[in-house]
Amino acid sequence: MSDTLNNGPVLAADGTPLKKSLARSLRVEKLRALALVAPLLLFVLFSFIWPIGEMLFRSVDNRDVGQVLPETVAILKDWDGTSGELPDEAVYKAFTADMLVAIDAKEHTKLGTRLNYEKTGMSSLFRKSGRKIKKLDLETDGPFKETLIKIDKKWGDVETWKVIQTHSVNYTNGYYLNAIDMQRTPDGVAVQPEDKRIMMTLFKRTLWMSMIITGMCVLLGYPVAWILANLPARSANLLMILVLLPFWTSLLVRTSAWKVMLQQQGVINDVLVWLGMVADDSRLVIINNQFGTVTAMTHILLPFMILPMYSVMQTIQPTYLRAAKSLGATNWTAFWRVYFPQSIPGIGAGSILVFILSIGYYITPEIVGGTKGVFISNRIAYHISSSLNWGLAAALGAILLAVVLVLYWAYDKIVGIDNVKLG
Amino acid sequence: MADTKSADAFVEFERVQKSYDGEVLVVKDLNLSIPKGEFLTMLGPSGSGKTTCLMMLAGFETATHGEIKIDGVSINNIPPHKRGIGMVFQNYALFPHMTIAENLSFPLEVRKIGKSDREAKVKRALDMVEMGDFGGRRPAQLSGGQQQRIALARALVFEPELVLMDEPLGALDKQLREKMQFEITHLAHELGITTVYVTHDQTEALTMSDRVAVFDDGRIQQIDPPDVLYESPKNAFVAQFIGENNTLSGKVKSIKGNECVVVLDSGEEIDAMPVNVNEVGQRTTVSIRPERVEFDKSRLHADAHTLKAEVLEFIYMGDIFRTRLRVAGNDEFIIKSRNAPDQVRLTPGETIEIGWLAADCRALDA
Numbered sequence: 001m002s003d004t005l006n007n008g009p010v011l012a013a014d015g016t017p018l019k020k021s022l023a024r025s026l027r028v029e030k031l032r033a034l035a036l037v038a039p040l041l042l043f044v045l046f047s048f049i050w051p052i053g054e055m056l057f058r059s060v061d062n063r064d065v066g067q068v069l070p071e072t073v074a075i076l077k078d079w080d081g082t083s084g085e086l087p088d089e090a091v092y093k094a095f096t097a098d099m100l101v102a103i104d105a106k107e108h109t110k111l112g113t114r115l116n117y118e119k120t121g122m123s124s125l126f127r128k129s130g131r132k133i134k135k136l137d138l139e140t141d142g143p144f145k146e147t148l149i150k151i152d153k154k155w156g157d158v159e160t161w162k163v164i165q166t167h168s169v170n171y172t173n174g175y176y177l178n179a180i181d182m183q184r185t186p187d188g189v190a191v192q193p194e195d196k197r198i199m200m201t202l203f204k205r206t207l208w209m210s211m212i213i214t215g216m217c218v219l220l221g222y223p224v225a226w227i228l229a230n231l232p233a234r235s236a237n238l239l240m241i242l243v244l245l246p247f248w249t250s251l252l253v254r255t256s257a258w259k260v261m262l263q264q265q266g267v268i269n270d271v272l273v274w275l276g277m278v279a280d281d282s283r284l285v286i287i288n289n290q291f292g293t294v295t296a297m298t299h300i301l302l303p304f305m306i307l308p309m310y311s312v313m314q315t316i317q318p319t320y321l322r323a324a325k326s327l328g329a330t331n332w333t334a335f336w337r338v339y340f341p342q343s344i345p346g347i348g349a350g351s352i353l354v355f356i357l358s359i360g361y362y363i364t365p366e367i368v369g370g371t372k373g374v375f376i377s378n379r380i381a382y383h384i385s386s387s388l389n390w391g392l393a394a395a396l397g398a399i400l401l402a403v404v405l406v407l408y409w410a411y412d413k414i415v416g417i418d419n420v421k422l423g
Numbered sequence: 424m425a426d427t428k429s430a431d432a433f434v435e436f437e438r439v440q441k442s443y444d445g446e447v448l449v450v451k452d453l454n455l456s457i458p459k460g461e462f463l464t465m466l467g468p469s470g471s472g473k474t475t476c477l478m479m480l481a482g483f484e485t486a487t488h489g490e491i492k493i494d495g496v497s498i499n500n501i502p503p504h505k506r507g508i509g510m511v512f513q514n515y516a517l518f519p520h521m522t523i524a525e526n527l528s529f530p531l532e533v534r535k536i537g538k539s540d541r542e543a544k545v546k547r548a549l550d551m552v553e554m555g556d557f558g559g560r561r562p563a564q565l566s567g568g569q570q571q572r573i574a575l576a577r578a579l580v581f582e583p584e585l586v587l588m589d590e591p592l593g594a595l596d597k598q599l600r601e602k603m604q605f606e607i608t609h610l611a612h613e614l615g616i617t618t619v620y621v622t623h624d625q626t627e628a629l630t631m632s633d634r635v636a637v638f639d640d641g642r643i644q645q646i647d648p649p650d651v652l653y654e655s656p657k658n659a660f661v662a663q664f665i666g667e668n669n670t671l672s673g674k675v676k677s678i679k680g681n682e683c684v685v686v687l688d689s690g691e692e693i694d695a696m697p698v699n700v701n702e703v704g705q706r707t708t709v710s711i712r713p714e715r716v717e718f719d720k721s722r723l724h725a726d727a728h729t730l731k732a733e734v735l736e737f738i739y740m741g742d743i744f745r746t747r748l749r750v751a752g753n754d755e756f757i758i759k760s761r762n763a764p765d766q767v768r769l770t771p772g773e774t775i776e777i778g779w780l781a782a783d784c785r786a787l788d789a
Contacts, residue, residue, distance in 0.1 A: 317514070317516070319512050319513075319514060319516040320516050320518060322481075322483055322503075322510075322512070322516070323510065323512055323516035323518075324518075324529070325482075325483075325502075325504045326481055326482075326503055326504070326506075326508060326509070326510035326578075326587075327504075327509075327510075327529055327530035327533065327577065327578075327581070328504050328505075328507070328530050328533045328581065329504055329529070329530075329533045330504055330533075331504075333533055337529070337533075338518055341520045342518075342519065342520055
């Protein structure tokens, strides 16, 4: 009665609103739950989320130029690079002043390295000029325009100053532009010269080959998962061990084994030659190309496809197939109309897993991929460890992460993430 | 033991045997014929071979030996999907990824029936089980009883002449089960389909069937209409399995036509009807239904043998009284009496005399 007459909030016995009272009673539980996950949460925060955030920040962070050359950057802002004329004396003076400070702090080489990403030769220019600028005196050795040009004629080149001007902003989109084969120029955003375009090719190749690998895993894994799910428990367990066996072997060992198998003097070619199917002088090239990468990665990622498929198929009762047959369906129709649709969540889960794993795969393409079969992650690794262009590596990584998230979102829209079952 | 071949047999099992491992026969020499339109129940404890028989008929198991015929044609080598037998499974096996209408439409689609025809048939089948409004739902959105109806409708939608049901009511609660029992028999008789129903629930078997085949140990122990089965069990197993039964063991003292006298192990004598005994001195188990035991002396024959019994427990069950007695050393002797105004309520500790008509007490195999 009172419920229908009283439109206000429902009250608990002591007169407080029921919702408030409920929230209070649940708070303790929530706090306890939080306390239980807190250690892991903190660990993940410090060891995973924070470093990733830090890394991603590097993809836009460009404070080096402004920090090392504060005066120069401020004055250079007003210079019109498109006029084709060199900046005036004030800029040169400010630059010399900035450099003297930087050389003391040994930061001018860092700046050289940074600018070298944009224009080759900048690194050595800063290093070499640094030694001479060090000896200059700001009070007595002017005018600095001539002095600097005498030290290195590149200081008399408009392009050098353009590079400094273009990349003097604190937060840049330059790395992201580089990551998609574009570049930041004084005249705005432009496409990289043709000989420098590689990223988009790599991105496309990574996506395309990951799709092929996922497809191969579905084709090869589905029958295996089916057998596993339909065998009596004992034989299924034995087979399961065979499926899991690769997990107990180092990834590097398995990949190297493929190297032994696939190379031109390798096992497969030897057997084919011995069988007379391939002439000795025209051995198949099946490594250091896309074929090698796809073969090895399909093998390595196959268990990640089989396991989710298996766990989904296990839940499909055999009576469904029987029911379909009793209703008049042939074996194939029963499978296709009744069994297969129910196994799709497994395929979905396996595909997401394999696709996301392979999109970021590094070791296997590195070893068996040659130049034609490497992925974007190999490029990232190169920029992390060889060229030390961490900004670009971070930008590539961020794009890769975004691609995965977009695909995940698309999958959720199309298939529904609730339909994914991992166990 | 199994019934004789009849001319109007629709389904026939001829000397059918089945073994899974080559060592044990799960079904031993089964002979059975089912006339058209009959509702036959296969009843038995688990492992008695009843479900195996059903699966052989459906085509999911092959007979190790013997022949199964439908309408005179051997179906041993016909795959399940060509047998045209409707089947209702224990857990319904409704396809979870299809709506109810799609589930029903499935058998019609695989038979390449046109769309308009299909829709008409699906609608008719849904109306038949009073689920006309549920076509667009998914199986998971239905209750157990509703799923059961849909499973039934799906097995009937393509108008099979034979329908098999494998413990279809096992998962339902008692009330719903009783309702569905009634509905299934009604439907089966209305449509004139032959039904083979497997269950381990004897009440279900008795209330639903035209005939019941009681399975045990891979053989049909008895096949008869429910009343015959209940009142004249042919052996101790059937007597024990169908309904409640009191058993006493003893030796045959004398046989005279349809009556015999049995000396119980305690030395007392009782009247019985010889069923599986034919000579004096033979050991026997006599079986008597709780509701046929009489303790009002005035209602017994003057010369009837009576037994002394001690009342151990009196249980009030509403419509009946259930009294546990100690009779000839048996502590589990039950009698049931109707709750009528003039009915005597026995009290524990009381000693009474019980007796029965010779015809109600069956002397079976030992």
